[in-house]
Amino acid sequence: DGGITQSPKYLFRKEGQNVTLSCEQNLNHDAMYWYRQDPGQGLRLIYYSQIVNDFQKGDIAEGYSVSREKKESFPLTVTSAQKNPTAFYLCASSYPYNEQFFGPGTRLTVL
């Protein structure tokens, strides 16, 4: 079945640690995106990638990093520089001029 997977579903981080959230898609989409969602709020774009080995900062990129070495994969690293990382993280992918397909999300909590 085609789709987007995110892992883990729940992630706990100690202060000062870097953590990496996984996002994989087998839809053959060129574009992939990372969003952050805080309680009761909409989606804010962290990073997006239109093609392999290329990515652009979104609205809230500070404290995050990404890579796009393969078309299918777009991992997000939450670094220790991100001061308030507790949130729900959503990954999405799309063809050009089409709707985005979303993964099930990762809930990150800082201990």
Add this chain to the structure above:
Amino acid sequence: AQTVTQSQPEMSVQEAETVTLSCTYDTSESDYYLFWYKQPPSRQMILVIRQEAYKQQNATENRFSVNFQKAAKSFSLKISDSQLGDAAMYFCAYSGGYQKVTFGTGTKLQVIP
């Protein structure tokens, strides 16, 4: 920069009745796409309906339809015969294509039995 505004943080509707969720947007582009997404308590984002700006005809998907007013930059979602499973957060979104997608802040819909 594009902006998307959903002015109704919460709405409620009686089961089997009709409800309309509002969305306005601001853009200088002439070619773009608009979407409504549903996020139930599971938090999985699900596409409800899409509208291409070059199409004058309003999109319809079963009980869901839109009222697209390009000149007014308005894109409302109408849900007919509301069901308990329609209860969710609804997000309006704008896309200029390969560019980033801009989401509104969402409307929480409650369906009353």
